[in-house]
Amino acid sequence: MTDADGPSPNAxxxxxxxxxxxxxxxxxxxxxxxxxxxxEKSSKLFE
Incomplete structure (x- = not known):
């Protein structure tokens, strides 16, 4: 493969x-x- 073919798929x-x-x-x-x-809201459920 040459540089003209594009980037390597692994790159x-x-x-x-x-x-x-x-x-x-x-x-x-x-x-x-x-x-x-x-x-904050769930803590109010257990008050």
Whole structure:
């Protein structure tokens, strides 16, 4: 295979580290907020 054929199927392309951090925050922050809300509301059930 030559370079003209395109990238190897085994090659992994990584994006910018900044994009990775933003993507993780985009998912993690709402998830943690949801867990907080769940814990806060479910604790009231057992009072």
């Amino acid at each position: 992994t392309k990584t994006g910018s580290p900044v994009v990775m951090v933003v993507a993780w925050l985009w998912v993690t922050v709402p998830f943690l907020y949801g867990l907080y809300q769940l814990a």
